[in-house]
Amino acid sequence: MAVNLPLPVAANLNPVAGIELGYAEAGIRKTNRKDLLVMKLASTATVAGVFTTNRFCAAPVQVCKAHLEGLCISGSPIRALVINTGNANAGTGEAGLADANATCVALAELLDCEPSQILPFSTGVILEPLPVDRIKSGLPQAIANLKADHWYQAAESIMTTDTQPKAASRKVTINGTSITLTGISKGAGMIKPNMATMLSFMATDAKIAQPVLEHLVKSAADRSFNCITIDGDTSTNDSFMLIATGTAELEVSSIDSVEYAELSDAVIGLSQELAQMIVRDGEGATKFITITVEEGANIEECRKIAYSIGHSPLVKTAFFASDPNLGRILAAIGYAGVNDLDVTKVNLYLDDVWIAKNGGRHPDYNEQDGQRVMKQSEITIRVKLGRGTEAATIWTCDLSHEYVTINADYRS
Amino acid sequence: MAVNLPLPVAANLNPVAGIELGYAEAGIRKTNRKDLLVMKLASTATVAGVFTTNRFCAAPVQVCKAHLEGLCISGSPIRALVINTGNANAGTGEAGLADANATCVALAELLDCEPSQILPFSTGVILEPLPVDRIKSGLPQAIANLKADHWYQAAESIMTTDTQPKAASRKVTINGTSITLTGISKGAGMIKPNMATMLSFMATDAKIAQPVLEHLVKSAADRSFNCITIDGDTSTNDSFMLIATGTAELEVSSIDSVEYAELSDAVIGLSQELAQMIVRDGEGATKFITITVEEGANIEECRKIAYSIGHSPLVKTAFFASDPNLGRILAAIGYAGVNDLDVTKVNLYLDDVWIAKNGGRHPDYNEQDGQRVMKQSEITIRVKLGRGTEAATIWTCDLSHEYVTINADYRS
Numbered sequence: 001m002a003v004n005l006p007l008p009v010a011a012n013l014n015p016v017a018g019i020e021l022g023y024a025e026a027g028i029r030k031t032n033r034k035d036l037l038v039m040k041l042a043s044t045a046t047v048a049g050v051f052t053t054n055r056f057c058a059a060p061v062q063v064c065k066a067h068l069e070g071l072c073i074s075g076s077p078i079r080a081l082v083i084n085t086g087n088a089n090a091g092t093g094e095a096g097l098a099d100a101n102a103t104c105v106a107l108a109e110l111l112d113c114e115p116s117q118i119l120p121f122s123t124g125v126i127l128e129p130l131p132v133d134r135i136k137s138g139l140p141q142a143i144a145n146l147k148a149d150h151w152y153q154a155a156e157s158i159m160t161t162d163t164q165p166k167a168a169s170r171k172v173t174i175n176g177t178s179i180t181l182t183g184i185s186k187g188a189g190m191i192k193p194n195m196a197t198m199l200s201f202m203a204t205d206a207k208i209a210q211p212v213l214e215h216l217v218k219s220a221a222d223r224s225f226n227c228i229t230i231d232g233d234t235s236t237n238d239s240f241m242l243i244a245t246g247t248a249e250l251e252v253s254s255i256d257s258v259e260y261a262e263l264s265d266a267v268i269g270l271s272q273e274l275a276q277m278i279v280r281d282g283e284g285a286t287k288f289i290t291i292t293v294e295e296g297a298n299i300e301e302c303r304k305i306a307y308s309i310g311h312s313p314l315v316k317t318a319f320f321a322s323d324p325n326l327g328r329i330l331a332a333i334g335y336a337g338v339n340d341l342d343v344t345k346v347n348l349y350l351d352d353v354w355i356a357k358n359g360g361r362h363p364d365y366n367e368q369d370g371q372r373v374m375k376q377s378e379i380t381i382r383v384k385l386g387r388g389t390e391a392a393t394i395w396t397c398d399l400s401h402e403y404v405t406i407n408a409d410y411r412s
Numbered sequence: 413m414a415v416n417l418p419l420p421v422a423a424n425l426n427p428v429a430g431i432e433l434g435y436a437e438a439g440i441r442k443t444n445r446k447d448l449l450v451m452k453l454a455s456t457a458t459v460a461g462v463f464t465t466n467r468f469c470a471a472p473v474q475v476c477k478a479h480l481e482g483l484c485i486s487g488s489p490i491r492a493l494v495i496n497t498g499n500a501n502a503g504t505g506e507a508g509l510a511d512a513n514a515t516c517v518a519l520a521e522l523l524d525c526e527p528s529q530i531l532p533f534s535t536g537v538i539l540e541p542l543p544v545d546r547i548k549s550g551l552p553q554a555i556a557n558l559k560a561d562h563w564y565q566a567a568e569s570i571m572t573t574d575t576q577p578k579a580a581s582r583k584v585t586i587n588g589t590s591i592t593l594t595g596i597s598k599g600a601g602m603i604k605p606n607m608a609t610m611l612s613f614m615a616t617d618a619k620i621a622q623p624v625l626e627h628l629v630k631s632a633a634d635r636s637f638n639c640i641t642i643d644g645d646t647s648t649n650d651s652f653m654l655i656a657t658g659t660a661e662l663e664v665s666s667i668d669s670v671e672y673a674e675l676s677d678a679v680i681g682l683s684q685e686l687a688q689m690i691v692r693d694g695e696g697a698t699k700f701i702t703i704t705v706e707e708g709a710n711i712e713e714c715r716k717i718a719y720s721i722g723h724s725p726l727v728k729t730a731f732f733a734s735d736p737n738l739g740r741i742l743a744a745i746g747y748a749g750v751n752d753l754d755v756t757k758v759n760l761y762l763d764d765v766w767i768a769k770n771g772g773r774h775p776d777y778n779e780q781d782g783q784r785v786m787k788q789s790e791i792t793i794r795v796k797l798g799r800g801t802e803a804a805t806i807w808t809c810d811l812s813h814e815y816v817t818i819n820a821d822y823r824s
Contacts, residue, residue, distance in 0.1 A: 093771055105821065
């Protein structure tokens with residue numbers, strides 16, 4: 001049921017020199033599916049990430065954070081990432097931490113490095129013990145098939161309720177040097193802003209200094225993965241990691257450089273592509289909806305209103321039904337928590353159709369026009385607040401029967 | 413699909429002296445259904461209410477507020493309430509205000525009072541012009557059948573997607589005087605806290621001074637209608653009105669009196685009954701869920717966490733499926749926005765089953781026990797935060813296929 005989601009073509013996913021990907025069928029939750037991924041990095045690589053802000057953040061997230069912090073002290077670079085699906089290793093207490101650490105120890109032995117040079121990730125069911133022995137058993141298989149051109153298989157290996165793998169790639173020339181950017185992501189429910197909110201791994205062969213990479217990953221997340229919502233739920237595990245292998249000649253050592261600006265555009269562009277893929281494949285999605293709130297006094301209130309619309313089950317079911325019951329959008333604007341909002345200044349558009357003028361139904365609006373837009377698979381909701389010059393855009397999907405089916409049956 | 417919702421028995425709904433109810437089939441949206449209600453009050457009555465905090469509050473809500481404020485100045489009591497279903501008269505701008513006022517003018521003429529002595533209410537579709545002529549035409553029919561024992565029919569007249577009428581009644585003796593309390597309410601989607609969030613009208617024959625009544629209605633709403641959630645959407649229209657006709661001998665003139673305390677208990681009790689009926693008849697509900705958060709540092713954080721759980725589509729679909737995927741509850745606790753929450757102090761129970769101990773799966777927990785509770789139609793989620801002594805309780809329901817069907821088809 002994905003909405004205009006392009007199936008990645010393996011041949012179009014450019015390898016990134018300095019990174020190899022290996023997968024395994026470890027039988028973590030189900031048999032005969034790729035559920036374990038190892039990303040092996042060149043020793044020149046830098047790595048930075050943003051993580052869920054959920055207080056119940058999963059054991060692997062805690063371990064990742066510790067290893068990335070340790071990096072500054074030890075100076076030993078991260079050498080590999082290991083990702084399992086089928087189990088989130090969240091809500092698992094001390095035992096979960098021990099399991100995440102054991103995963104790092106096992107992989108470090110195989111790769112001849114320190115456990116602190118490994119970053120672990122998990123996604124799947126919460127509150128169940130991680131079958132760490134199956135992961136350990138699967139690791140040699142993953143290492144045996146490490147290849148630079150396994151990005152498509154890597155995208156498959158991190159899927160949970162995703163209906164298809166998500167990957168994108170591009171080459172850009174900066175300062176006369178061609179660099180590669182390739183990334184993968186997975187959703188598909190539990191997507192909410194401000195929390196990295198899914199798994200995504202992106203790599204480039206540019207050489208990027210650690211503090212620059214940390215700035216870049218946060219800035220890209222704020223413009224992509226932090227602008228999507230499917231059901232308002234924020235996962236315990238989700239992470240967006242940016243890897244710079246440093247094998248290309250381009251070196252970016254300051255955020256004030258021309259190189260940074262060009263690189264940043266490319267990273268944000270690819271991040272938005274991967275983030276939007278998650279929404280297009282949102283659980284049960286049948287519509288891809290862009291919500292833009294303009295003329296706000298500040299960006300925060302624009303985002304607040306955009307998310308209020310994007311999270312409203314009533315709005316989302318109306319879009320599923322292609323029913324122009326658009327008063328529900330006004331209601332969502334009204335309860336967004338912008339307490340001094342003057343609704344008589346609010347204008348609402350659905351694509352090119354002017355629905356509400358100065359807070360009330362536009363006199364020329366007729367339902368046929370609303371109906372026409374509602375039937376499309378891609379729709380833009382535009383709200384003008386008449387309060388200022390700031391704006392924000394988010395991306396979301398509708399709420400369908402299929403969403404309920406998927407989430408009622410997820411574990412069965 | 414309502415969950416253990418008792419069908420009110422007309423004979424058990426005690427009339428309240430000083431109030432008469434008349435209904436009509438005005439054909440506002442559909443034919444052959446009661447869609448217009450007039451509640452006529454004795455001249456001794458006092459009236460107070462709480463209203464939606466949605467900034468897009470409907471025209472009738474604006475008119476109600478103005479008339480209640482005018483009351484203090486004019487001293488002319490409210491003489492009637494008029495409620496229509498089928499159209500919310502919200503998002504209708506100046507024309508909507510004119511329509512709400514026209515309704516008051518029409519009813520005032522029929523009852524020989526001032527338009528400012530009428531309170532209008534609407535519920536139904538937003539953003540469509542109110543068919544005020546049909547309301548005007550229906551008013552004489554409603555007035556012709558005004559009767560003190562029409563509470564059951566009144567409950568029927570205010571239904572929208574409700575599957576059955578909601579009404580409750582009780583008699584209590586205070587200071588040796590028997591007084592009556594009877595109320596009606598309607599839901600059934602768009603239910604969220606802090607906003608009165610539905611329509612409910614309750615009347616008593618006690619004589620209650622205006623400032624006391626205003627205090628009482630707010631205090632009762634905070635303990636009942638503001639503690640329920642179905643889908644997190646907050647309507648533009650919803651209102652809870654408390655009417656004291658003053659025909660009984662009991663007089664309550666201070667909130668510090670013993671009479672007030674006893675009356676307050678009865679009003680809160682009946683309000684909770686009516687509020688819980690709304691949840692039991694929540695759109696598509698198959699489970700009635702009580703969420704209690706204890707050991708909080710303050711009530712606000714307890715409510716925040718309770719609502720985070722109660723609004724989570726992932727939690728709600730798991731309850732629909734009777735699937736003990738209870739990690740989703742931990743995730744919802746974690747993203748509730750209590751930023752200094754120490755998850756290692758959190759304990760989670762499902763009825764008598766201890767699910768999570770100190771933030772992780774309880775070692776003795778087994779899924780059969782969780783499954784057993786999940787299959788019940790009434791379930792209590794209990795969270796202990798280990799931070800203090802405050803607590804809060806809310807009531808909600810699950811998220812089913814039927815919810816999507818109802819809201820996708822609401823207008824068709």
